[in-house]
Amino acid sequence: xxxxxxxxxxxxxxxxxxxxxxxxxxxxxxxxxxxxxxxxxxxxxxxxxxxxxxxxxxxxxxxxxxxxxxxxxxxxxxxxxxxxxxxxxxxxxxxxxxxxxxxxxxxxxxxxxxxxxxxxxxxxxxxxxxxxxxxxxxxxxxxxxxxxxxxxxxxxxxxxxxxxxxxxxxxxxxxxxxxxxxxxxxxxxxxxxxxxxxxxxxxxxxxxxxxxxxxxxxxxxxxxxxxxxxxxxxxxxxxxxxxxxxxxxxxxxxxxxxxxxxxxxxxxxxxxxxxxxxxxxxxxxxxxxxxxxxxxxxxxxxxxxxxxxxxxxxxxxxxxxxxxxxxxxxxxxxxxxxxxxxxxxxxxxxxxxxxxxxxxxxxxxxxxxxxxxxxxxxxxxxxxxxxxxxxxxxxxxxxxxxxxxxxxxxxxxxxx
RNA sequence: GUGAACGUAGCUCAGCUGGUAGAGCUCUGGCUUGUGGUGCCGGCGGUCGCGGGUUCGAGUCCCGUCGUUCACCCCA
Numbered sequence: 001x002x003x004x005x006x007x008x009x010x011x012x013x014x015x016x017x018x019x020x021x022x023x024x025x026x027x028x029x030x031x032x033x034x035x036x037x038x039x040x041x042x043x044x045x046x047x048x049x050x051x052x053x054x055x056x057x058x059x060x061x062x063x064x065x066x067x068x069x070x071x072x073x074x075x076x077x078x079x080x081x082x083x084x085x086x087x088x089x090x091x092x093x094x095x096x097x098x099x100x101x102x103x104x105x106x107x108x109x110x111x112x113x114x115x116x117x118x119x120x121x122x123x124x125x126x127x128x129x130x131x132x133x134x135x136x137x138x139x140x141x142x143x144x145x146x147x148x149x150x151x152x153x154x155x156x157x158x159x160x161x162x163x164x165x166x167x168x169x170x171x172x173x174x175x176x177x178x179x180x181x182x183x184x185x186x187x188x189x190x191x192x193x194x195x196x197x198x199x200x201x202x203x204x205x206x207x208x209x210x211x212x213x214x215x216x217x218x219x220x221x222x223x224x225x226x227x228x229x230x231x232x233x234x235x236x237x238x239x240x241x242x243x244x245x246x247x248x249x250x251x252x253x254x255x256x257x258x259x260x261x262x263x264x265x266x267x268x269x270x271x272x273x274x275x276x277x278x279x280x281x282x283x284x285x286x287x288x289x290x291x292x293x294x295x296x297x298x299x300x301x302x303x304x305x306x307x308x309x310x311x312x313x314x315x316x317x318x319x320x321x322x323x324x325x326x327x328x329x330x331x332x333x334x335x336x337x338x339x340x341x342x343x344x345x346x347x348x349x350x351x352x353x354x355x356x357x358x359x360x361x362x363x364x365x366x367x368x369x370x371x372x373x374x375x376x377x378x379x380x381x382x383x384x385x386x387x388x389x390x391x392x393x394x395x396x397x398x399x400x401x402x403x404x405x406x407x408x409x410x411x412x413x414x415x416x
Numbered sequence: 417g418u419g420a421a422c423g424u425a426g427c428u429c430a431g432c433u434g435g436u437a438g439a440g441c442u443c444u445g446g447c448u449u450g451u452g453g454u455g456c457c458g459g460c461g462g463u464c465g466c467g468g469g470u471u472c473g474a475g476u477c478c479c480g481u482c483g484u485u486c487a488c489c490c491c492a
Binding site: 060061066083112116117118121122123126127128209259260270278282284306307308310311332365367368369370372374382385386394396401 | 417418444448450451452453465482483484485486487488489490491492
């Protein structure tokens with residue numbers, strides 16, 4: 001027993017009927033993305049480690065302690081993708097997409113790997129649906145990207161959604177803010193927690209997000225990034241919020257909103273879902289105007305988001321939406337010889353677009369009927385020796401129990 | 417990575433102060449020789465997460481380990 005393997009810590013299998021709800025969710029997402037003109041992009045599950053180190057940033061928890069990195073047989077330093085944006089930016093650069101008509105708009109569904117402590121809504125492998133738009137610095141893109149995500153949540157019926165939005169400014173804004181913030185923190189270092197003092201210099205913005213009382217008190221009096229935005233960054237932010245208001249998308253301006261990637265500039269945002277508990281972030285993203293250049297490409301602005309598939313599933317669990325069964329018809333064949341004889345008939349039904357299942361174990365009618373019921377079949381088609389000799393099948397409505405004889409030739413037509 | 421709680425059949429759980437495992441559901445067979453969903457009867461299924469210790473004896477106590485959950489942290 002002890003050597004019976006199980007899924008590694010922080011990973012899990014997805015089984016029916018859960019898979020069905022998941023597939024439906026992904027179908028909906030794809031439809032929403034297409035409605036906005038996004039096209040799919042697929043990037044490798046692993047990248048050169050350098051992509052994330054340079055892209056995501058060395059001060060981030062992701063790069064510092066959460067990456068699954070390894071050296072392959074050829075001595076290459078590789079890392080399982082911990083986030084979705086840097087790989088897309090890398091692909092943009094590699095394929096010279098700046099020569100395409102800009103902006104390019106991509107969506108993806110991909111697994112992400114981070115070695116974190118697992119808990120509800122947080123796994124070491126999780127899937128994200130995401131979107132990236134590269135090649136326009138217009139606030140119109142920010143608005144569209146946030147709108148797609150809000151639209152997706154609405155279409156899925158995710159309950160208790162909240163949106164926080166802020167601006168990280170541009171490098172110039174951040175430098176000015178940092179010059180005011182660091183001295184403030186140093187003056188008050190006695191009131192900061194040990195952990196907070198440790199990261200005071202490398203990423204002081206992170207402290208705005210702290211839940212420590214002492215740190216919070218210091219940060220409440222700290223100079224805000226929002227007060228140091230350049231005119232351009234400030235105007236950009238105002239245009240984004242104006243657009244969201246015009247679309248009727250509710251949001252809360254939260255200058256303390258901080259996100260985990262170093263590449264963010266200007267607009268950052270995070271959607272939360274009250275049904276999720278401690279891991280309440282269900283999706284988030286922001287603008288990353290320096291990332292493409294950071295990865296060796298021409299200066300190219302970009303913005304995107306990621307939203308967690310598992311967290312979406314958790315959020316939707318509480319709504320108790322029933323998914324209809326996927327099976328239309330169960331064909332119960334009574335005679336062993338007929339099981340082979342009637343293979344073309346079953347094939348014909350399937351070719352006509354009817355979902356059909358048959359017994360694959362050679363069971364009796366009673367067991368087959370039970371199977372048909374538990375699979376949620378709308379109709380059972382019963383064909384025994386007598387029916388077959390008469391050229392008919394018995395079609396039973398599994399809801400009402402009504403039965404009728406239908407000629408084999410007309411079967412697919414009747415079942416439509 | 418840190419702290420706390422929990423870990424008994426596929427699932428949900430019971431098992432009092434230690435004496436060598438039980439229920440419901442699921443699955444399966446029968447009552448119903450070609451018919452499901454209700455009912456009755458039967459069956460399959462567990463070295464009590466794993467390893468060690470205390471004891472005449474441990475699911476029940478102790479330690480370790482793995483896993484899950486919650487909080488910190490971080491994020492989707």
